[in-house]
Amino acid sequence: MELFDNLLLGLSTALQFNNLFYCLIGVVIGTAIGVLPGIGPIPTVALLLPFTFGLEPASALIMLAGIFYGAQYGGSTTAILVNVPGETSSVVTCLDGHEMAKKGRAGAALAIAAISSFFAGTVATVIIAVLSLPLAALALKFTAVEYFSLLVLGLFAAVILAHGSVSKSLAMVFLGLLIGTVGIDVNSGIARMTFGVPALADGLDFVPVAMGLFGLAEIIANLERPAVRQVVSQKLRDLMPSRADLKAAFPAMVRGTFIGSALGVLPGGGAALPPFTAYALEKKIAKDPSRFGKGAIEGVAGPEAANNAGAQTSFIPLLTLGIPANALMALMIGALMMQGIQPGPQVMTEQPELVWGVIASMWTGNLMLLIINLPLVGLWVSMLKIPYRLLFPAIVLFCCIGTYGISNSAFNVWLMLGCAVVGYFFIKVGVEPAPLLLGLVLGPQLEENFRRAMQLSDGDPSVFVTRPISAVLLGIVAIMLLAMLSPAVLKTRKEALAE
Amino acid sequence: MTQRRIDWPDLLFGAFLILVAAGTFAATWRLNGGTAANMGPGYMPRAIAGILLAFGLFFAIRGLLRAHSGIERVQLRPILGVGAAVGVFALLIETAGLATASLASIFIAALASRESRFFEVILFGLFVAAGAVLLFVKALALPVPIWPW
Numbered sequence: 001m002e003l004f005d006n007l008l009l010g011l012s013t014a015l016q017f018n019n020l021f022y023c024l025i026g027v028v029i030g031t032a033i034g035v036l037p038g039i040g041p042i043p044t045v046a047l048l049l050p051f052t053f054g055l056e057p058a059s060a061l062i063m064l065a066g067i068f069y070g071a072q073y074g075g076s077t078t079a080i081l082v083n084v085p086g087e088t089s090s091v092v093t094c095l096d097g098h099e100m101a102k103k104g105r106a107g108a109a110l111a112i113a114a115i116s117s118f119f120a121g122t123v124a125t126v127i128i129a130v131l132s133l134p135l136a137a138l139a140l141k142f143t144a145v146e147y148f149s150l151l152v153l154g155l156f157a158a159v160i161l162a163h164g165s166v167s168k169s170l171a172m173v174f175l176g177l178l179i180g181t182v183g184i185d186v187n188s189g190i191a192r193m194t195f196g197v198p199a200l201a202d203g204l205d206f207v208p209v210a211m212g213l214f215g216l217a218e219i220i221a222n223l224e225r226p227a228v229r230q231v232v233s234q235k236l237r238d239l240m241p242s243r244a245d246l247k248a249a250f251p252a253m254v255r256g257t258f259i260g261s262a263l264g265v266l267p268g269g270g271a272a273l274p275p276f277t278a279y280a281l282e283k284k285i286a287k288d289p290s291r292f293g294k295g296a297i298e299g300v301a302g303p304e305a306a307n308n309a310g311a312q313t314s315f316i317p318l319l320t321l322g323i324p325a326n327a328l329m330a331l332m333i334g335a336l337m338m339q340g341i342q343p344g345p346q347v348m349t350e351q352p353e354l355v356w357g358v359i360a361s362m363w364t365g366n367l368m369l370l371i372i373n374l375p376l377v378g379l380w381v382s383m384l385k386i387p388y389r390l391l392f393p394a395i396v397l398f399c400c401i402g403t404y405g406i407s408n409s410a411f412n413v414w415l416m417l418g419c420a421v422v423g424y425f426f427i428k429v430g431v432e433p434a435p436l437l438l439g440l441v442l443g444p445q446l447e448e449n450f451r452r453a454m455q456l457s458d459g460d461p462s463v464f465v466t467r468p469i470s471a472v473l474l475g476i477v478a479i480m481l482l483a484m485l486s487p488a489v490l491k492t493r494k495e496a497l498a499e
Numbered sequence: 500m501t502q503r504r505i506d507w508p509d510l511l512f513g514a515f516l517i518l519v520a521a522g523t524f525a526a527t528w529r530l531n532g533g534t535a536a537n538m539g540p541g542y543m544p545r546a547i548a549g550i551l552l553a554f555g556l557f558f559a560i561r562g563l564l565r566a567h568s569g570i571e572r573v574q575l576r577p578i579l580g581v582g583a584a585v586g587v588f589a590l591l592i593e594t595a596g597l598a599t600a601s602l603a604s605i606f607i608a609a610l611a612s613r614e615s616r617f618f619e620v621i622l623f624g625l626f627v628a629a630g631a632v633l634l635f636v637k638a639l640a641l642p643v644p645i646w647p648w
Contacts, residue, residue, distance in 0.1 A: 051639050171516060171554040178523060178547045185540035192540050193526045216581060223577035223612055389615050393608035394627050396581055397601055400588040401631060405641050413589035417582060424578055425515070428570050429508035447543050459536030 007129055010356030014364050019059050019357065023365045026063035030070020031372060034077070035380045037084050039395055041071040043215030045331045046207045047402035049338065057339040058354045062361040064335055068328055069121065069311045069362065073369045076113045076304055077380055081106060089307050092279045096292060096299030103295050108241040112249050112297055113304045114373045115241075120257040120305035121366035124312035127261050128319070128359050132348065135320040139345030144452035145463055147344075149473040151446045154323040156477045157266060159435050166484055169435045176439020179204050181447065199411040206334050206440050208403045208412045210327070212419025213426070213433040215399050219392050220420065221427045241297075249301035252282050256302035260309030265316050266325070278306035312362055319355050321345055323442075327434040330441040506565035513559030516551050523548035580611025596644040597636060601628035 013019060033044050045064050052060035075090035080097035093113065100109035142150065159169040182193045183203030194200035241249070259281065260274035282302040283292045292299050314325040315332075322343035324330040336343045341351065348355050373380070403416045426433050457463035465471045523544055533539030584607040591600035605624035609615040635641040 167554070167557070168512065171512075171551065171558070174547055174550050174554065175516070175519065178519070178544065178551060181544045181547065187538075188531075188540045190530065190540045192530060192544055193523065195526065216585065220577045220581050220611075223581075224571075224574045387614075389609070389612045390619070390623050392612065393584070393605045393620070393624070396584050396608040397588070397604050397627060397631060400585055400592075400604060401597070401601075401635055401641070404588075404592055404643070405635065405639075408642060410589045410593055413585060413592070417585040417589070420585065421578070421582065425511075428573065429512045429515075431508075431512055450543075451538050454535050455537065457536075459534055461535070 002133065003129060006133075006352065006356050007360060009352060010129075010358075010360030013058055013353045013357030014062065014360040018056075019062050019361060020364065022055065022059045022063040023066050023361050024368055026066020027070035027073075027365050027369050027372060030067040030072075031074035031077075031369065031380060032383065033067070034071035034074020035383055036074075036386075036391065037078060039391070040214065040218075041068050042328055042331065043211050043218075043395075043399065044071075045328060045335075046210040046215070047398055049207055049331065049335055050402060050406040052335060053338055057336070057341060057351070058357040060335055060339060061332065061354065061358045062365075064332060065315070065358055065362065066365045069308060069365065070369060072308050072311050073114065073117055073373050074380065076117070076307075077110065077373065077377060078384065080109045080113060080300075081381060082384060089275055089311070092275045092303040093300060093307075095279070096294070096296050099293065099295035100297070100300065105295070108245055108297070109300055110377055111241045111374060112245060112301050114370055115246075116249065116253045116256065116301045116305040117308040118366050118370045119253050120260060120307075120309040121312060121369075122363060123257045124261050124264070124309040125359060125363045125366075127309075127313060128316055128362075129356075131265070131316055132320050132355070132359070135316065136345050136348040139321050140349075142345065142469070144449040144456065145467050146470045146473070148446065148449040148453050149464055149470040149477075150321060150323065151442055151449065153473045153477050154317065154321075154325075155435075155438060155442060155446075156480060158325065158438055160480050160484060165431075168431045172431060172433065172435040173439040176436035176441075177443040177446065178439075179209075179436075180440045180443020186444075186448070187451065197411070199409055203444070204415070204440065205406055205412055206331070206437065207406050208416035209419050209440060210331060210437055211399045211403055212416040212421075213423035213436065214327070215395065216416065216420035217423025217427055217433070219395060220424050222388070223392065245297055249297050252278075252298035252302035253305045255281060256305030256307075257309045259302075260306030260311075261313045263306070264310030264313035264325070274306035274310035275303035278302040308366075315358070315362075318343070319358070320348060322347065322445075324438060327437045330437050333441055504563070504565070504567055506562045506568040507570050508562070508568060509558045509565060510562030511570070513555045513557065513562055516555030517559065518555075520548040520552035520555060523551075576613070577611045581608055584608035584611070592643065595647040597641075598628055598632050598645050599647060601631045 014023070029044065030041065033039050033041060045067055048064065048067070052063065055063070072089055075085060076093045076097065079085045079090040079093040080101050083094050083098040085091045085094055097109045097113065100106065155173050159173060160166055180203070182200055184191050184201050191201060256278040259278045263274040263277060279299060279302060282298045283289050286292065286296070286298065314329060317323045317325050318329045318332055322333065322345065324333050333343045336347070341347060399416065400413055403412045404410065406412055423433055453463060454461070464474060527541045527544045530541030531539035532541045532545060584604040587607055588600045588604040591603055602624050605627055606620060609620040609624075632645055636643065636645055
């Protein structure tokens with residue numbers, strides 16, 4: 001019963017007092033930024049990265065993971081009460097959740113959202129534990145050739161399954177790969193594209209890049225839009241949902257959990273795709289689809305469960321293969337590397353306490369979130385009263401301090417400023433910045449494995465298609481690309497993402 | 500009425516990629532490329548820049564041929580305010596200390612929004628700067644001076 005041994009090992013790590021403490025900090029911060037629209041988990045994790053340097057690797061990852069799934073909880077609170085999604089992943093929760101609130105059932109909607117999230121989080125934790133072992137065992141057989149193909153598959157899948165134009169996202173991946181090559185070349189020791197700046201010798205730090213592209217550029221774009229007045233409509237009573245509510249919501253919860261778990265594993269799926277899919281499914285199989293959009297409880301339970309399950313299973317490729325499924329997981333890889341741990345399949349065998357500790361902490365974290373969110377919901381709602389005009393200067397300042405703090409260099413702050421301007425340009429021309437971050441983080445690994453593979457094969461690129469595992473992986477990439485060219489698939493994808 | 504052409508987002512993104520690719524070629528032309536079996540430091544950057552160039556040309560040409568699509572008007576106030584706040588922070592942090600840099604960057608950032616109110620920003624700035632010093636220097640031990648002296 002290796003699985004139980006592993007989970008027990010994980011629990012013993014996660015239940016250590018300091019790890020529980022960091023988990024609590026993570027989920028509290030996560031809930032806070034989830035509740036507040038206009039600041040997401042990506043800049044927050046980037047901001048806190050430098051300060052996890054002094055922590056143990058397990059504590060650092062537990063806290064950062066807590067921010068991510070905590071934000072999913074917080075996002076739904078805002079969605080239900082104010083009809084503004086705190087995070088993109090809770091856009092669908094607005095549809096029926098806010099309708100429920102308008103009918104005076106805000107308490108039941110919040111409770112169902114929290115219970116669904118907790119249920120999904122618990123199931124997803126077990127799914128991660130079950131899937132991680134065989135995947136990691138498979139990955140241990142990989143050589144540079146297979147690893148290169150796997151990285152290519154990860155990057156392409158992330159691009160195709162995420163929103164936005166595929167061709168533009170691909171271009172962004174290559175842009176990320178290119179800026180990933182800045183710095184001293186490991187093999188020859190020669191500086192590349194550093195323009196004589198000594199701070200660039202180690203390569204571009206991804207924290208300033210992430211904060212500029214995601215945090216600051218987003219603020220600049222937000223300020224251009226007219227401010228949205230947020231009104232919390234009503235008092236909260238009756239947090240406990242009725243028995244009938246629970247009965248109606250439960251099947252939706254289960255379906256949502258499985259949809260979310262399946263989609264979360266796919267690169268690019270992360271937390272955005274699952275809730276939309278779950279909502280569409282609930283609407284399709286409902287006896288009376290017209291109830292949806294008017295406060296159907298299944299329309300809250302399904303997407304909320306999918307949302308949380310997806311957020312958690314997106315850790316599977318990261319923990320087992322060292323491949324990030326989305327921009328946030330790319331930051332997690334960064335956190336591992338800052339701790340001196342080279343991400344990849346070997347982490348699972350070399351650092352079992354770390355991997356299983358993080359997995360088990362997701363369960364303790366979800367339990368904490370249930371308590372933090374239900375009785376304390378009033379506290380979070382009062383946070384919404386802070387106006388954006390005060391919030392954004394504070395976020396700008398914290399981005400500056402955080403970036404400076406990575407290596408105490410003012411150069412990084414300038415770099416962040418440059419990235420903010422470029423990020424603003426990307427928003428204006430309608431390009432998603434997330435693929436760039438994936439490329440930047442995976443770039444050095446991709447180049448290293450490509451070089452090694454080419455050295456092994458004496459410069460013959462056919463090695464990537466003659467080795468079976470690598471050929472299958474690249475075959476999947478080819479099929480995905482071909483499928484994208486077919487108009488039928490293109491149309492369904494557009495509909496699925498536009499909803 | 501003549502039909503309007505040019506998809507500006509595509510054209511500008513394409514031009515941006517071409518610029519980046521050209522910059523990369525200029526910055527790496529001195530580096531040894533090597534062969535596929537034994538790559539030099541210049542191999543990967545130039546290979547990727549080549550791909551970016553192709554993408555850039557594709558978007559630029561497509562942008563010229565496609566139906567008209569504009570870009571939302573650029574407002575200068577937010578980008579200048581936020582940009583200046585970050586720049587001032589970078590200039591002040593090492594010489595004038597965290598408290599001064601924080602105050603300055605909060606005040607300047609507040610200029611980016613039309614809704615900021617004078618006294619509110621002053622009070623809030625003092626409060627946040629004090630919080631930042633306590634959190635980052637006292638609690639998280641960030642090695643940075645607090646005051647210019």
